[in-house]
Amino acid sequence: MLLMIMIMIIMLLWNEDDELDTARGSSRSSNGLDLTLPSDLNFMPTLGNGHLGYTVFGDAIFMNGVYNGPAGNSKRARIPNWLNITTEVCDRFGCATDADVAVNGTSYEMDLRDGYFRSITTYNSLGLSIEQRTYPHKFFNRALVYEVVATRSTAYGTRANSPQFLRLSQHPGNASDAFEFVVVSNGSSASGDYRTIRGRTDIIEFERFQQQPQEIYIIFSQSLEEPLQLEWPTWQAEVRHRIIICIDREQSVALKELQDVLQLNANSMLQRHTDAWHNFWDRDFSIELVGNVLELSQIINAGIFYLASSLPSLSTNQVNEPFYGLSPTGLGRGNLEADYQGHNFWDTEIWMLPVVTHFGFEYGKQVLDYRSRKLEAAKYNARSKGYKGARFPWESAYTGTEVTNPCCPEVAQQEIHISPDISFALQKFFAHSGDYAWVCDKAWPIAAEVAEFLVSRAACEEFRPVCHLLNVMGPDEDHPDVDDNVYTNAVSKIALEFAEWAGEMCGNDSTELFEKWRRVSDRLLILHDTALDYHPQHAGYVVNTTIKQADTILLGYPLRYDTSTTHLNDLRIYSNVTRESGPAMTWSMFATNYLTSSQEWLGHEYFERGYKDYVRPEFKVWSETPLGFEGSANFLTGIGGFLQAMIYGYGGVNFVRDNNKTTMILRVGMSPLNVDEVHVNYLRYARNTCRWVFGPRFSNMDCGVRSGAQGNFEMVQGKKRTLLGRSFNVTLVKGDEPVYISYLE
Numbered sequence: 001m002l003l004m005i006m007i008m009i010i011m012l013l014w015n016e017d018d019e020l021d022t023a024r025g026s027s028r029s030s031n032g033l034d035l036t037l038p039s040d041l042n043f044m045p046t047l048g049n050g051h052l053g054y055t056v057f058g059d060a061i062f063m064n065g066v067y068n069g070p071a072g073n074s075k076r077a078r079i080p081n082w083l084n085i086t087t088e089v090c091d092r093f094g095c096a097t098d099a100d101v102a103v104n105g106t107s108y109e110m111d112l113r114d115g116y117f118r119s120i121t122t123y124n125s126l127g128l129s130i131e132q133r134t135y136p137h138k139f140f141n142r143a144l145v146y147e148v149v150a151t152r153s154t155a156y157g158t159r160a161n162s163p164q165f166l167r168l169s170q171h172p173g174n175a176s177d178a179f180e181f182v183v184v185s186n187g188s189s190a191s192g193d194y195r196t197i198r199g200r201t202d203i204i205e206f207e208r209f210q211q212q213p214q215e216i217y218i219i220f221s222q223s224l225e226e227p228l229q230l231e232w233p234t235w236q237a238e239v240r241h242r243i244i245i246c247i248d249r250e251q252s253v254a255l256k257e258l259q260d261v262l263q264l265n266a267n268s269m270l271q272r273h274t275d276a277w278h279n280f281w282d283r284d285f286s287i288e289l290v291g292n293v294l295e296l297s298q299i300i301n302a303g304i305f306y307l308a309s310s311l312p313s314l315s316t317n318q319v320n321e322p323f324y325g326l327s328p329t330g331l332g333r334g335n336l337e338a339d340y341q342g343h344n345f346w347d348t349e350i351w352m353l354p355v356v357t358h359f360g361f362e363y364g365k366q367v368l369d370y371r372s373r374k375l376e377a378a379k380y381n382a383r384s385k386g387y388k389g390a391r392f393p394w395e396s397a398y399t400g401t402e403v404t405n406p407c408c409p410e411v412a413q414q415e416i417h418i419s420p421d422i423s424f425a426l427q428k429f430f431a432h433s434g435d436y437a438w439v440c441d442k443a444w445p446i447a448a449e450v451a452e453f454l455v456s457r458a459a460c461e462e463f464r465p466v467c468h469l470l471n472v473m474g475p476d477e478d479h480p481d482v483d484d485n486v487y488t489n490a491v492s493k494i495a496l497e498f499a500e501w502a503g504e505m506c507g508n509d510s511t512e513l514f515e516k517w518r519r520v521s522d523r524l525l526i527l528h529d530t531a532l533d534y535h536p537q538h539a540g541y542v543v544n545t546t547i548k549q550a551d552t553i554l555l556g557y558p559l560r561y562d563t564s565t566t567h568l569n570d571l572r573i574y575s576n577v578t579r580e581s582g583p584a585m586t587w588s589m590f591a592t593n594y595l596t597s598s599q600e601w602l603g604h605e606y607f608e609r610g611y612k613d614y615v616r617p618e619f620k621v622w623s624e625t626p627l628g629f630e631g632s633a634n635f636l637t638g639i640g641g642f643l644q645a646m647i648y649g650y651g652g653v654n655f656v657r658d659n660n661k662t663t664m665i666l667r668v669g670m671s672p673l674n675v676d677e678v679h680v681n682y683l684r685y686a687r688n689t690c691r692w693v694f695g696p697r698f699s700n701m702d703c704g705v706r707s708g709a710q711g712n713f714e715m716v717q718g719k720k721r722t723l724l725g726r727s728f729n730v731t732l733v734k735g736d737e738p739v740y741i742s743y744l745e
């Protein structure tokens, strides 16, 4: 029934001639491998554990929060990919080459359930195979692992020409221009002494918030400065070897991690890793599809995997460092402009967070904590431009000050919606988690400062009760310097109202302050064209003008600001003028909005448009743009939009703050074409964990699993109000009205 999650590509390359013996020892490169892999190695899997990340075969390892470069040139500091190790089989005449490989071939496999990448190369005429595995350890999260297992089939064991040693070599790519590296220890044979390198970033981001360069220590279980030769006597059936690389800001932490890992044998070490991933899939989150939809199932679970790979491990050998947020292409990429330099954008809160929160509230909290820790920098960012409160930068990295690429200063100046976007995300997190204590502790301090910023940024008319946000850019970046972008104004109203509620709820008694915020919130202009009954995207927008991406339609989902017929007209009008080259999540938002307004066929159409052209076939890695356009790889933002369409669009669930309560809204489900059932394990709501199954015209939400509820739930359906108690099991079928389930603490 369950189409869980193995993506495997296996390519067999045939070679008519068995020219092995002659090929060995030569350096021929009749290279067949590239044919079996994505032609662009950017689309190899990007792996991570929240502390470290890298792209398989890429030239970089990155560490959470480590950036180099001044202001807009700050980007993730590239550590050469010393984990990019290959093993060759050799005898005294030389090593087998690709020509030998071609005799049988190499299979590449991304195992999502176990969380590792491996290749198996079969040297058929030598009667042996080499299995190579690489992963960032999910429990020992300072550790990166490379393992090789070479196996000889007995039939060939005594052949005279059978290989006698393995040769491991490193291919880390060019030297790094981000760090100055110093060898602290060469790792002499003395016990407990490992090759250790200290790296110090060259250029700080912004002096006021960063006094020192960043420093990291890299410790190798074994030096591969020179290729490593491992003896493999012909009578020995198998050789195993592992190389561990540990990286941390503290030398002692990296060293302890290495020592702890080496305490375990290879099997236990791997087991600790796969157990951690199994815990994620079995206890945190997975989506299983029933139906004839293997590929869609792979895409969904690969999406969850790649997103989760950039999040912190919640259970680790040593205490985690603070988390520096989710960047559009994840932790394993980020020294290129195409990788958004590893910065945080609104992508984090608006596109990824609504999915990440489903993995578990703790993940959501860690993502939002990054904003809490950067609140001072955001206040500086407002003050330095003459505004009050906190203005979060459009792009944020190590210090939390503005690091937008120097190419595009207007984006940083004008896309002020990032600050209310963060408040909106705070409110949504509350609506989902029902965590009142968190609101007062974490959300209110941010919401208050964002409200202050918005009030100081707004231009209110003297003789009319109308306020404007002038000279802004909305999500549609094709239109700079516009007034009253409708998305910006709507999300700002929500941010102001949330701040007022949070302040009152948390016992702040500054009524004057709240009145000031409410005055602006009430007066912010939401443009409406009465003739066509739609929202012009900004003042002066002319119908039929092409736009870059979803903007005004976001008033429906996710904002829930307007779901009336005006919104339906927005969908109709803007669907026709959105650029073909638009980013993936634009179509997912059309899909979600069509599905939530019961236009199922358009929903299907846009849902498919939102992923089919964006996912590369081999390892289900996402691109920012459709095939044929340049775009970023491992585009987590697109995954976020896609999974939102699945959960909030087809699933028909949402979470809202209803005055002082959190409410889950659930309508009867739909599902993508050819999908009979969608199983979500688990959906969390308030303190409960739910099993949720939906499909065409039904939905079952069973919220008693490992119930943690202290309070009670109450359900309203139409005019009917039912008290549900501490757990509930609700089924909706065709024709049923939506239910509103509230948590009463």
Ligand SMILES: *[C@@H]1O[C@H](CO)[C@@H](O)[C@H](O)[C@H]1NC(C)=O
Pocket (backbone or CB within 6 Å): 057, 058, 059, 081, 084, 085, 086, 171, 172, 173, 174
């Ligand atoms: C990493 O190793 C792979 C396979 O051996 C190779 O194709 C690739 O070029 C290497 N990457 C770098 C940056 O050298």
Ligand SMILES: *[C@@H]1O[C@H](CO)[C@@H](O)[C@H](O)[C@H]1NC(C)=O
Pocket (backbone or CB within 6 Å): 103, 104, 122, 124
């Ligand atoms: C390749 O290896 C597999 C597994 O050992 C074997 O089943 C298959 O017959 C081999 N193919 C050739 C052409 O030798």
Ligand SMILES: *[C@@H]1O[C@H](CO)[C@@H](O)[C@H](O)[C@H]1NC(C)=O
Pocket (backbone or CB within 6 Å): 059, 174
């Ligand atoms: C590596 O360095 C060489 C020589 O400076 C340069 O031509 C090449 O583009 C660099 N490769 C990458 C991937 O940056």
Ligand SMILES: *[C@@H]1O[C@H](CO)[C@@H](O)[C@H](O)[C@H]1NC(C)=O
Pocket (backbone or CB within 6 Å): 183, 184, 185, 186
């Ligand atoms: C490591 O080895 C290199 C080359 O042999 C040598 O120059 C350097 O001084 C050594 N460093 C340490 C810390 O031992």
Ligand SMILES: *[C@@H]1O[C@H](CO)[C@@H](O)[C@H](O)[C@H]1NC(C)=O
Pocket (backbone or CB within 6 Å): 436, 504, 505, 660, 745
């Ligand atoms: C809102 O709910 C919280 C938690 O139940 C409670 O502490 C607070 O007093 C309530 N506030 C209002 C205004 O009802």
Ligand SMILES: *[C@@H]1O[C@H](CO)[C@@H](O)[C@H](O)[C@H]1NC(C)=O
Pocket (backbone or CB within 6 Å): 448, 449, 503, 508, 509, 510, 513
């Ligand atoms: C209420 O919140 C405002 C804004 O953060 C703050 O300046 C004020 O000190 C708070 N008042 C109380 C009584 O906590």
Ligand SMILES: *[C@@H]1O[C@H](CO)[C@@H](O)[C@H](O)[C@H]1NC(C)=O
Pocket (backbone or CB within 6 Å): 543, 544
């Ligand atoms: C927008 O374009 C459509 C089709 O091209 C056309 O029918 C419609 O009149 C246009 N609307 C306006 C206001 O120009």
Ligand SMILES: *[C@@H]1O[C@H](CO)[C@@H](O)[C@H](O)[C@H]1NC(C)=O
Pocket (backbone or CB within 6 Å): 572, 576
């Ligand atoms: C949408 O645009 C296409 C091509 O520009 C046009 O043919 C079509 O009439 C438009 N539809 C609407 C509803 O504006």
Ligand SMILES: *[C@@H]1O[C@H](CO)[C@@H](O)[C@H](O)[C@H]1NC(C)=O
Pocket (backbone or CB within 6 Å): 700, 702, 704, 729, 730, 731
């Ligand atoms: C919840 O309802 C579903 C559908 O009616 C049923 O299959 C399931 O067993 C129920 N769960 C519990 C715990 O009663």
